[in-house]
Amino acid sequence: MISIFQNYGSTLLYGLGQTLLCSIIALVFALVIGSGFAILEVVPNKFLRVIARVYIEVFRNIPLLVITMFFYVVIPMYIVEISGFASGTIGLILYSSAFIAETVRSGIQSVDPGQMEGARANGLTFWQAMRYIVLPQAFRYVIPPLGNQFINLVKNSSVLAFVAGFDLMYQGNVIASDSLQSMSTYLCVGVLYLILTLPLSYYMRYLEKKLA
Amino acid sequence: MKKIISRIGLLLTLLLTVVTLSACSSSASQKNVLRDDKQTKTITWGVKADTKLFGLMDVRDNQIKGFEIDLAKAMTKQILGKDGKARFIQVTSQTRMPLLRNGNIDAIMATMTITPQRAEQVDFSRSYFDAGQAILVKNGSPIKNVRGLNHKGAVVLGVVGSNSVQNIKKFAPKAKVLQLSDYSQALTALKSGQGDALTTDNGILYGMSIENPGYSVVGGTFTKEPYGIAVDKGQGKMRDAMNEALTKVENSGQYNKLLYKWFHKVKGFDFKGAER
Numbered sequence: 001m002i003s004i005f006q007n008y009g010s011t012l013l014y015g016l017g018q019t020l021l022c023s024i025i026a027l028v029f030a031l032v033i034g035s036g037f038a039i040l041e042v043v044p045n046k047f048l049r050v051i052a053r054v055y056i057e058v059f060r061n062i063p064l065l066v067i068t069m070f071f072y073v074v075i076p077m078y079i080v081e082i083s084g085f086a087s088g089t090i091g092l093i094l095y096s097s098a099f100i101a102e103t104v105r106s107g108i109q110s111v112d113p114g115q116m117e118g119a120r121a122n123g124l125t126f127w128q129a130m131r132y133i134v135l136p137q138a139f140r141y142v143i144p145p146l147g148n149q150f151i152n153l154v155k156n157s158s159v160l161a162f163v164a165g166f167d168l169m170y171q172g173n174v175i176a177s178d179s180l181q182s183m184s185t186y187l188c189v190g191v192l193y194l195i196l197t198l199p200l201s202y203y204m205r206y207l208e209k210k211l212a
Numbered sequence: 213m214k215k216i217i218s219r220i221g222l223l224l225t226l227l228l229t230v231v232t233l234s235a236c237s238s239s240a241s242q243k244n245v246l247r248d249d250k251q252t253k254t255i256t257w258g259v260k261a262d263t264k265l266f267g268l269m270d271v272r273d274n275q276i277k278g279f280e281i282d283l284a285k286a287m288t289k290q291i292l293g294k295d296g297k298a299r300f301i302q303v304t305s306q307t308r309m310p311l312l313r314n315g316n317i318d319a320i321m322a323t324m325t326i327t328p329q330r331a332e333q334v335d336f337s338r339s340y341f342d343a344g345q346a347i348l349v350k351n352g353s354p355i356k357n358v359r360g361l362n363h364k365g366a367v368v369l370g371v372v373g374s375n376s377v378q379n380i381k382k383f384a385p386k387a388k389v390l391q392l393s394d395y396s397q398a399l400t401a402l403k404s405g406q407g408d409a410l411t412t413d414n415g416i417l418y419g420m421s422i423e424n425p426g427y428s429v430v431g432g433t434f435t436k437e438p439y440g441i442a443v444d445k446g447q448g449k450m451r452d453a454m455n456e457a458l459t460k461v462e463n464s465g466q467y468n469k470l471l472y473k474w475f476h477k478v479k480g481f482d483f484k485g486a487e488r
Contacts, residue, residue, distance in 0.1 A: 073404045081405065084390065162397070164390035164406075170372075173306060174391055177373030180333045182310045 001184040008175045008185075015171030016192050022085065022167060023154045023196070026092040030153065033093065034100025039130060041105045052101070059098035064159050067091040072163040084163035096153045103149055107142035108134055140211050147204030151197050168192055245318050245443065246291075246450040253296055257284045258303035258317035262394045264419030265474050266323050269302070276300050279474040280321045283340060286466050290457035304394055305373030309333065312444055319443050319454065323416060325375040326440040335447060336440035337454040342486065343413035344433025345376050348402070348420055355409055357431025361387045369398045369407035376412045379435050399424070413437050418478040462488040 005012070040052035059067065068091030075082055082090075111134050119129035139146075161169035172189035176182045249255050259280055260267035267278040281300065288298040301317050308320045312334060323343070326336045347368075349355050358380070361368055366387040370377035377391055390407055392398040399420055402410045410417070417429045441458075443450045461467050467488045475481045 072406070073400055076404045076406060084406070162393055164392055164401075170391070173372045173393075177306055178378070180309055180330065182306070 001187055004175065004179065004181065004184050004188050007179065008171075011171050011175060012168070012188060012192060015166065015168035016196070018085065018160070018166050019154070019157050019168040019193075020196065022089045022092065022157045022160060022165070026089055026096060026153055026157065027150060029093045030096035030100050034097040035104050035135075037097065037101040038104035038108060039135075041101065042108055044126065056098045056101050059094045060102065062095075064091055064095045064156055065162060067095055068159050068163055083165075085160060085165040085167075088157070088160035088163050088165045088167075091159060092153065092157055096149060096156070099152070100146065100149050103142050103145045104138065106145075107138035110141050111137045143204060143208045143211065147201060147208075150204065151201055154197050154200065155193065243315070244449065245447045246453055249318060249450075250292060253292055254299050255284075255288045255292065255296065256299045256301060256316070256318045257288075258308050258311055258320040258322055259284065259300050260304075260322045261302040262304075262396050263323055263416050264423060265415060265478075266419070268419075276302065279341075279470055280323070282470045282473070283461065283467070284321050286461045286470070287454065287457040290460045291453050305371060306393075308442075312442060315444075319441050319450065321439075321441050323413060323439055324442055325413075325437040327375060330442070333445065334442040335445055335451045336442055337451055337458060339438030339440050340458055341415070341439040343415045343437040343439060345379055345411060345435040345437055346414040346417055346429050346433050347409040347411045347431060348417045348427055348429050349409045350402075351426055351428055353408070353430075355430070358383045358411075358434050360431075361409055363387070366409075367407040369401050369410045371395055371398055371412060374412060375437065376435075380411050383434055395420070402427070415475075418475070418481065422477055 037052045037055055040048045041056070043049060068088050071082060071087035071090050072084060075087070115133055115137065116129055119133045120126070124132070157167060158169035160167035161173060164170065168189055172185055176185040179185060259276055260278075261269040261276045263278065265278055266280045267276050269275075270277050284300070285298045288296045301311070303311055303317070303320065303322050305322075308317075308322050308324065311317050312320055320334070321340075324330070325343075326339060330336070347355070347358055347361070355361060355366075360366075361380075362384040364386050366384065368380050368384065368387045368389050370380065370389055370391050372391040372393055377389055380387065380389055390401070392401055395412070395416060398410050398412075401407055403424075410420075414429060414433050421428050441451075441454050443454065471483065471486055475483070475486075
């Protein structure tokens with residue numbers, strides 16, 4: 001294991017960087033898009049609700065790899081050139097946002113309906129009530145399941161390896177075949193993933209304690 | 213204080229798991245593969261199932277078919293006698309070494325080039341096929357040979373774990389190399405314009421160009437890639453039996469028949485040079 005770090009340290013670190021970059025981009029966009037669709041799922045307008053439902057069911061029920069391969073293979077053929085890293089990140093955003101939307105929706109719905117009714121009775125519009133009364137409470141409820149989604153997102157970024165996105169898993173595959181030491185290489189890769197996910201999971205725990 | 217102790221305990225458990233796991237790799241090397249195979253009348257071969265002409269899964273009857281499969285069957289008959297059976301397990305460039313070392317397969321015949329680096333990990337038979345690395349490009353591409361790829365912005369596609377991605381870094385150091393998980397993936401990536409050329413051994417590229425007339429092999433070969441059969445370290449008897457069986461298959465003319473059976477459709481295949 002140590003020899004792997006000595007010989008391929010820079011390669012592994014580069015892969016770690018790419019995984020981190022992809023995860024951060026995907027996390028930010030997936031959270032924003034996911035929350036957006038979660039709100040659309042509970043608005044009074046039926047048309048918007050149907051759109052949100054379709055989006056969530058489509059991307060939640062297709063394997064991440066299929067979404068990613070679609071962007072890697074089909075889109076460049078007909079529309080625009082797109083790199084492996086970008087197609088993997090887009091796939092990850094679409095896939096994770098569907099799960100995050102479901103998580104946030106459950107949070108919104110677990111806020112007592114009386115809160116919304118009270119806010120509306122006091123003259124707030126639907127969007128104001130959402131923004132200032134319901135969402136702050138909803139996010140507090142969903143911090144633990146959101147933490148799960150974030151950790152899954154980081155691990156799912158290994159889909160980049162399939163489309164040559166130069167992430168940690170890709171470098172792991174390359175190193176394993178170059179050094180012929182599969183066992184220790186994948187152990188190193190596992191440890192590096194832990195370095196990414198453990199602080200994340202501790203931070204979510206801390207947030208949970210602080211806000212609850 | 214309690215918290216710290218429990219944290220240290222957790223760390224120790226993790227460490228122990230890692231150490232135990234890394235100890236797993238050195239096993240299965242004590243047994244005598246040749247003797248076991250003679251008893252069970254079966255040799256388990258690790259073969260490619262994604263490589264046309266060498267080993268390709270036929271989805272209609274779920275059988276792997278190709279030059280290597282037929283050669284492995286012929287050699288099995290030479291080693292174990294008429295009633296010997298060859299069992300085939302699908303491997304990739306990444307999985308073949310671990311599978312061999314943990315004893316899931318007895319020998320690898322999977323378009324594996326004999327290299328000094330690999331020879332430290334496994335024992336190779338002598339070469340059963342002399343391939344060479346080449347490039348596959350779209351018809352009408354400005355790239356005519358490997359030197360045409362040696363500029364910034366050129367993207368070469370290869371397969372993770374294959375020798376060819378190491379070589380291309382020597383012949384076209386300025387090109388960017390993308391390593392995909394298998395040949396069909398790499399070909400798909402080439403078709404969707406993710407790279408300018410696909411590089412691997414000529415035999416495999418010929419198989420691709422037969423299936424995809426819009427793509428052709430250009431520039432000839434620029435390396436020598438002798439394919440060898442790999443057995444685990446310490447199985448010298450198995451390797452000797454392989455070499456002997458290969459010689460018999462070659463001398464009986466069976467080898468040349470198989471060569472013709474699989475490669476007669478390939479334009480420009482050098483039969484004179486490949487015949488044994």
